[in-house]
Amino acid sequence: MATGKILAGFLAPHPPHLVYGENPPQNEPRSRGGWEPLRWAYERARQSIERLKPDVLLVHSPHWVTQVGHHFLGVPHLSGKSVDPIFPNLFRYNFDLTVDVELAEACCEEARAAGLVGKMMRNPKFRVDYGTITTLHMIRPQWDIPVVGLSANNSPYYLNMEDGLGEMATLGAATRRAIERSGRRAVLLASNTLCHWHFHEEPAIPEDMSREHPQSYDGYLWDMRIIELLRQGRTREVFELLPDFIREAFAEVKSGAFTWMFSAMGYPEMPGELHGYGTVIGTGNAVMEWDLTRVA
């Protein structure tokens, strides 16, 4: 068996508004569009997935919050309706996904070997969180590639940020080892928003884009600073700034997906490709790609 590898990583945020704006058949609510620049960004990311042809998509979601360890979807087939508890008016999605259980188990084993608490989720009635589903839908709406779903252990919030993100880095390295020994060609998806300051009331017409803009100018400036560094491949500087970015922009990357992904990729000092940026209810969202096949 050939050694597996990570083909690419994507910053792939999960506002359910993007699914709502697209009107796929799986989602019950209907819209008149909205958030087009971000949805077009995902269209470009979809083309990359089509070109890369991965065996598996791994997604780390901040909306599957676990307290004891890092959990992995461990049921071969999961289906049901996922209703967003915050935006039930926008996201009531009938999901149907296939899990690469073998790789998930390998990730869990490697995480345990690295000293983390790892657990396999084996309950077939489990309702997959909307973060996982939104990211997966936006990146590959065909749902024809098996997935590995990882929970967000609450350690960056519960312990302290540095120790918590340290756990995520360990998890990323463990994920990489599991992929390598699995022989899989994998794509990683970090399901994170950047600046997470948001409005506290929703417009009467959610897709009314005349109401959409950054909630915070300072947060917007932070997003642009981080994106510009990522576009230049200055990864080390990004991670040096990350604690300040998280504190000052309330950045959702605190939940660990971003660190997990970059650790798995070996913190490449390569320019990330920005597919697009936009706000959703005031939060900052970037769809970005790091294509590791270009440096292989």
Next chain:
Amino acid sequence: MSLVAAFLVPGSPLPLLRPEVPVWAGLVAAHAQAAAALAEARPDVLILYSTQWLAVLDELWQTRPRVQGVHVDENWYEFGDLPFDLRVDTELAQACIEATPALGVRSKGVDYDGFPIDTGTIVASSFLDPAHRYPVVIAANNLYHDWQRTEALGALAAAQAARLGRRYAVIGIGGLSGTLFRHEIEPASDHIASTADDALNQQLLARLAAGDAPALRAFVADYAASARADMGMKHLAFVLGALGEAYRGATTLGYGPAYGSGAAVVRFTL
């Protein structure tokens, strides 16, 4: 009509899913006592506030007339499923929604098939009303609401229930100290994570029993930080708001650990 009962209950699914575990048996028995007291009070409606139903936009109230399904907890899925079947007092819920702008709070009703009812609400209703006898009103925990606003929401819900002539019970659903074990433990070995947390919890329960609302509020402000209390004890704020001048004290029916965190079943004296 009137407030006929008030309780604090933990919301952890562990005692419900694993009632045979000796260390959780005390909480199971305490819930049974609370259920008996509730039946004796003959409420028309249960007003529930759970720390585990999180909202960030507006205040949310469940308005679907009947919500049924099977929930799987995102942490404790290996211990089993949580079936639920709740009837909602939609008239009262709607009255609460219409009343909150007076507090400067915008509210929304939630009426969607498949909406994820939170674990705490399901656990509390399963323990306290296993025969599904009482309709409920369920209010979300908006993360941006502080203690005072939450207390005001509890008072508002109680006032609307009284206005509509309901005999109502108020139930705050949430834990005490919030330190959970970060590693897997054998359930039988569960205990409060630290003696400091245990002492703080015992002090809180003693303050609840004393019936001095200003002293209790002052204590909770420090307790919440020191004990990493569940959501700053906003479930207690909601109940105290609903009780208002009726708060005279409380009895702890059961106290114990839930994977290191503190859990108690408390019945308020009316």
